Amino acid sequence: MQQNFLRYNFESNLEYLNDMSWLTKTLSSSLGRKVIMSLTGLFLIIFLLVHLIGNLQLLKDDGGQAFNIYAKFMTTNGLIKVSSYLLYATFLIHIVYSIILTRVNRSARPSSYAYSKPSGSSSLSSRNMGILGTVIFIFLVIHLQNFWYQMKFGSMPMTSYGGMEIKDLYRVVAEAFSQWWYVVVYVTAMVFLAFHLSHGFQSAFQTLGINHKKYTPFIQKVGLAYSIVIPGLFALIPIYMFFTCNS
Amino acid sequence: MSEAKGMNLTLKVWRQKNASDKGKMVTYQVSDISPDMSFLEMFDVLNEDLLQKGEDPITFDHDCREGICGMCSMYINGKPHGPLDGTTTCQLHMRNFKDGDTIYVEPWRAKAFPVLKDLSVDRTSFDRIIQAGGFISINTGNAPDANEIPIPKDIADEAFNAATCIGCGACVAACKNASAMLFTAAKVSQLSMLPQGKAEKKKRVEAMVAQMDEEGFGACTNTGACSAECPKEISLEHIARMNRDYLNAKLTSDNV
Ligand code: HEM
Numbered sequence: 001m002q003q004n005f006l007r008y009n010f011e012s013n014l015e016y017l018n019d020m021s022w023l024t025k026t027l028s029s030s031l032g033r034k035v036i037m038s039l040t041g042l043f044l045i046i047f048l049l050v051h052l053i054g055n056l057q058l059l060k061d062d063g064g065q066a067f068n069i070y071a072k073f074m075t076t077n078g079l080i081k082v083s084s085y086l087l088y089a090t091f092l093i094h095i096v097y098s099i100i101l102t103r104v105n106r107s108a109r110p111s112s113y114a115y116s117k118p119s120g121s122s123s124l125s126s127r128n129m130g131i132l133g134t135v136i137f138i139f140l141v142i143h144l145q146n147f148w149y150q151m152k153f154g155s156m157p158m159t160s161y162g163g164m165e166i167k168d169l170y171r172v173v174a175e176a177f178s179q180w181w182y183v184v185v186y187v188t189a190m191v192f193l194a195f196h197l198s199h200g201f202q203s204a205f206q207t208l209g210i211n212h213k214k215y216t217p218f219i220q221k222v223g224l225a226y227s228i229v230i231p232g233l234f235a236l237i238p239i240y241m242f243f244t245c246n247s
Numbered sequence: 248m249s250e251a252k253g254m255n256l257t258l259k260v261w262r263q264k265n266a267s268d269k270g271k272m273v274t275y276q277v278s279d280i281s282p283d284m285s286f287l288e289m290f291d292v293l294n295e296d297l298l299q300k301g302e303d304p305i306t307f308d309h310d311c312r313e314g315i316c317g318m319c320s321m322y323i324n325g326k327p328h329g330p331l332d333g334t335t336t337c338q339l340h341m342r343n344f345k346d347g348d349t350i351y352v353e354p355w356r357a358k359a360f361p362v363l364k365d366l367s368v369d370r371t372s373f374d375r376i377i378q379a380g381g382f383i384s385i386n387t388g389n390a391p392d393a394n395e396i397p398i399p400k401d402i403a404d405e406a407f408n409a410a411t412c413i414g415c416g417a418c419v420a421a422c423k424n425a426s427a428m429l430f431t432a433a434k435v436s437q438l439s440m441l442p443q444g445k446a447e448k449k450k451r452v453e454a455m456v457a458q459m460d461e462e463g464f465g466a467c468t469n470t471g472a473c474s475a476e477c478p479k480e481i482s483l484e485h486i487a488r489m490n491r492d493y494l495n496a497k498l499t500s501d502n503v
């Protein structure tokens with residue numbers, strides 16, 4: 001019985017794929033790249049939470065003592081150091097893959113429509129993840145230059161608590177946040193982050209294949225809450241410090 | 248004959264002589280269009296006019312004209328298959344437009360769907376995705392007696408929903424990334440959820456995703472535009488299922 005006259009087998013005719021290892025193949029497929037985006041994105045979401053808890057100590061009315069001690073701990077503890085390298089790598093991978101994906105996605109539609117009306121069928125954030133991410137990235141560069149670089153390599157003002165000399169990061173932060181334009185930059189970046197996360201949070205779960213009527217509504221609610229509350233609290237700090245430092 | 252007066256419309260239609268022509272939007276007027284006509288019938292009227300004037304009629308794909316073949320690819324006023332949800336162009340009636348409207352009509356736009364002529368695009372990239380894995384290669388024998396293989400109703404329904412995909416490509420046309428995830432996911436699901444298709448589940452998803460990438464479709468950003476514009480309202484859950492099946496296959500299949 002000769003019924004298999006069509007190519008009814010799963011042998012791939014994509015020869016070049018056979019030269020790569022299965023892992024390389026997976027990580028360079030569209031789905032594999034998306035998994036990398038979602039895992040790094042979720043890691044960054046956890047990081048933001050930790051970062052925020054640290055930052056909230058800036059609101060303490062103690063002249064920056066709690067915050068400075070915390071900052072010293074964060075820059076000297078061995079375990080934290082290891083995780084900070086993991087964090088740099090995560091950011092880098094998230095950004096590199098976002099560029100790769102955005103380029104592939106652009107090239108998939110070489111000529112655009114004369115008249116397109118996408119607003120009814122998808123959210124603004126979901127269509128502009130690359131632009132939102134780019135603004136976050138620009139902010140990140142300014143942010144790291146002002147605080148992270150200063151703390152690590154810059155000349156810092158010092159302060160002492162009970163005879164212990166430590167770097168006064170609080171003063172550097174307070175000075176930055178006493179300038180209105182810096183507060184504006186910071187708050188704007190947090191708005192962009194909020195939009196990035198309003199899509200990104202739930203999208204990451206869909207990418208990993210987690211879409212279920214029991215969990216998805218919950219994930220979407222948590223995602224929305226997260227993307228409003230966390231950037232909101234981040235933004236509150238410079239606003240609060242601007243008014244307290246300038247009064 | 249009847250009292251109801253027809254509509255007068257301005258159409259802006261993509262005209263492109265062949266695959267290598269640059270193409271442009273051309274404006275046409277149609278008059279006395281009955282609200283009961285389908286969108287394609289309105290195009291038939293326009294083409295009659297063009298033929299009478301000795302001009303080249305507009306090429307567009309169509310076949311069944313009853314919403315089942317998936318041929319009628321038209322991007323109408325910024326949306327694939329026009330303004331109605333869950334409707335193909337052939338099932339879209341002119342009563343959804345108003346007298347005096349201007350309507351833009353463009354072909355699907357994607358690298359993997361090159362324009363052949365005017366509104367007609369080459370969708371054989373979809374065929375190649377199916378050829379890569381959208382089948383069952385094992386011999387499943389004759390049709391078994393009904394209910395010999397028990398299949399829970401919810402699984403059967405879900406597989407059937409996936410199988411309603413008509414391969415029209417509206418998902419690709421709607422997606423800002425021209426991604427074919429919804430189509431591919433539907434085709435993976437419809438087979439892999441049922442006993443006969445389950446045996447080759449891993450091979451299938453690996454092969455079909457590889458072919459999908461090879462064709463030059465974009466990656467998914469989970470915007471949801473595909474499902475919103477799909478005439479068969481295929482759910483995003485199928486994409487999630489394909490994502491996890493793919494991950495699972497990549498981690499556990501024997502295909503190194
Ligand atoms: C703290 C900062 C950030 C967090 C928490 C974050 C989080 C996320 C999450 C959760 C996703 C969803 C992944 C998915 O859809 O599976 C995502 C997607 C994305 N991110 Fe970020 N991100 C951050 C910064 C950035 C930066 C700096 C860039 C770019 C320079 C960027 C570019 C993108 C792009 C383009 C996508 C969409 C990818 C796609 O779906 O195709 N993100 N992000």
Ligand code: SF4
Pocket residue numbers: 317411412413414415416417418419429430433473476477478479480481
């Ligand atoms: S998933 Fe929907 S829009 Fe995409 S090809 Fe199938 S029927 Fe058309």
Ligand code: FES
Pocket residue numbers: 308309310311312313314315316317318319335336337338
């Ligand atoms: S012509 Fe067949 S679906 Fe429209």
